[in-house]
Amino acid sequence: MRRPFVVLFAALALPAVAPAQGDSTAAPDPIAQLVARLDLERYKATIKGLSNFGDRRQGTDRNRAAVDWIEAQLKSYGCSNVARIKYDYQPPSSPSPGGRGGQGVRLASGGGRYRGVRAQTGVNTDSLRQPDARVRALDAQASTPGAREEVYCTKIGTTHPGEMYIVGGHMDGIGWGEAANDDGSGTALVIELARVFSSADVRTDRSIRFILWNNEETGLNGSRAYVEQRRALQGTKDEPKWLGMIQHDMMLFDHGMPRADGTLPPEQRPEADVNIEFQASAKLAAEAEQLAWTFERANEKYATDYPASVGSHMTNTDSAPFQDYVPAISLRENERGTQIGAGWDPNWHQPTDLYATYSDKDFRLGLNAAQTTLGAIAGLVGATIQ
Numbered sequence: 001m002r003r004p005f006v007v008l009f010a011a012l013a014l015p016a017v018a019p020a021q022g023d024s025t026a027a028p029d030p031i032a033q034l035v036a037r038l039d040l041e042r043y044k045a046t047i048k049g050l051s052n053f054g055d056r057r058q059g060t061d062r063n064r065a066a067v068d069w070i071e072a073q074l075k076s077y078g079c080s081n082v083a084r085i086k087y088d089y090q091p092p093s094s095p096s097p098g099g100r101g102g103q104g105v106r107l108a109s110g111g112g113r114y115r116g117v118r119a120q121t122g123v124n125t126d127s128l129r130q131p132d133a134r135v136r137a138l139d140a141q142a143s144t145p146g147a148r149e150e151v152y153c154t155k156i157g158t159t160h161p162g163e164m165y166i167v168g169g170h171m172d173g174i175g176w177g178e179a180a181n182d183d184g185s186g187t188a189l190v191i192e193l194a195r196v197f198s199s200a201d202v203r204t205d206r207s208i209r210f211i212l213w214n215n216e217e218t219g220l221n222g223s224r225a226y227v228e229q230r231r232a233l234q235g236t237k238d239e240p241k242w243l244g245m246i247q248h249d250m251m252l253f254d255h256g257m258p259r260a261d262g263t264l265p266p267e268q269r270p271e272a273d274v275n276i277e278f279q280a281s282a283k284l285a286a287e288a289e290q291l292a293w294t295f296e297r298a299n300e301k302y303a304t305d306y307p308a309s310v311g312s313h314m315t316n317t318d319s320a321p322f323q324d325y326v327p328a329i330s331l332r333e334n335e336r337g338t339q340i341g342a343g344w345d346p347n348w349h350q351p352t353d354l355y356a357t358y359s360d361k362d363f364r365l366g367l368n369a370a371q372t373t374l375g376a377i378a379g380l381v382g383a384t385i386q
């Protein structure tokens, strides 16, 4: 009985596949063409460029130099109307306790439930735990309170310029490393998307703002400043109406759950995924969930290696200040609350968050997130190639 079935399947499979591959008259999918303009080596080079500024802690010369470098990248790609948000940051007088989420806490940040093995997390504040003298020197200057800036640029839509999606990542980091993953990986993703969409032959119906938040690590102060300064301006000549906000924060490392001894597998797990999260308690949770599934479908269609998962516990990143005003989601290597919060990323806020820590399998997860967001956004803004 087996052999006839094999023959039957082969006969059925051929006509279904052959015309799709062989029909040269079918119009090529412009979104697939745009996604193909992303490249692993370019993505890695942008992360490397950011890691040259060390951890880019807010309120330091290395942070300001990184903002200038990002601005230069955006300008070099022809992204129009490069501009800056300016605000003032004063740290709270009594610092909040270090580490996020104690080991005894039952509910994870964002509302999810911890499951399985958990490992220690926290923020490294000890310079001597950075063994590389070069990186230690790079990260030596302390933060001072005061004026802050963050940079953005905008792809102007052709038919609906006054409506835009906001695509963000945070450029500041902490921990005495190079903040290569947190959040050089998300920042580089946003810069690479700005490059592709700013190409002279790309047209979009609606606008896209690419923004690199500052002061995420101190409590989302840069994105809060944006919401406070711009929310009421929507629909005027000074600010397009917001259609959605998509944040990218830690895109590289999904080696799975900590093992029983608290260590992590050294290799990216083959079943690694891009975690797309919305927040179930947001005023616009239903719309954000819908946006999340739009991204999941884009991943199915355009991502080359890794799948995406949708979760309902978006938290602790720059999409949070937006979530009650506009559909807001985040893309990450793991769920922020239940997985990163349970120690799934041993480099998080640590001296080991260095460019050299990650392999191509890690960088490729970030590239797949870029393919996901590019594919989804291109569809949402009606992108075409002229």
Ligand SMILES: [Zn+2]
Pocket (backbone or CB within 6 Å): 170, 182, 183, 216, 249, 250
């Ligand atoms: Zn982060």
